[in-house]
Amino acid sequence: MSSSDLITDRLVLRPWTTGEVTAVLDGVRHAHWADDFPSGGDRVIAGVIAETPDALGEFGQRLIIERSTGLAVGAIGLFWPPGDGRVEFGYGVVASRRGRGYATEAARAIVAFALAAPGVDEVVATVELSNPASARVLENAGLRRVTTGADTAEYSTA
Numbered sequence: 001m002s003s004s005d006l007i008t009d010r011l012v013l014r015p016w017t018t019g020e021v022t023a024v025l026d027g028v029r030h031a032h033w034a035d036d037f038p039s040g041g042d043r044v045i046a047g048v049i050a051e052t053p054d055a056l057g058e059f060g061q062r063l064i065i066e067r068s069t070g071l072a073v074g075a076i077g078l079f080w081p082p083g084d085g086r087v088e089f090g091y092g093v094v095a096s097r098r099g100r101g102y103a104t105e106a107a108r109a110i111v112a113f114a115l116a117a118p119g120v121d122e123v124v125a126t127v128e129l130s131n132p133a134s135a136r137v138l139e140n141a142g143l144r145r146v147t148t149g150a151d152t153a154e155y156s157t158a
Helices: 018-026 040-051 102-115 132-140
Strands: 011-015 061-066 072-083 086-093 122-128 144-148 152-156
Touching: 011 102, 018 040, 040 061, 040 072, 040 086, 061 102, 072 102, 086 102, 102 122, 102 132, 122 132, 132 144, 132 152
Parallel strands: 086 122
Antiparallel strands: 011 061, 061 072, 072 086, 122 152, 144 152
16 A cells, blocks of 8 residues: 555455556456456546546546455546646446445545645536436535536536
8 A cells, every 4th residue: 555545444445557547458457456346437547547647646536446355346546637626536436336326435535635635626427318327426424516518517516
């Protein structure tokens, strides 16, 4: 564990390594990944990191590690830097670990971390209306719906 890790009761949120990003993009499996990691969303985030190396920094993208097994079970991260005091985050937990409260636990940790960061007054996330479970995660993490579009809703801490 490093000083930039965020530790919760059941999870460690730690920055990706460049080797993990490369492995995901190359389709190589690591032993410390859950059987269904990476998901499609994790592959997208690995691509974002590859194009934006700053996403590996303290305020960037992280893997969600299950403390009881040491396995990567998802990803969460901030889309840094903030703009006008607002920073967005996104997350995903692999299907085999859903329904355990991991996404809410990770979201609470990243939101608290972001709100303590310099220049951040508000944390936001966007969800697809077709994904009510993700909306519940955000509500359980203390965000509230502030806008609703045709296909998405935005949630905020403000």
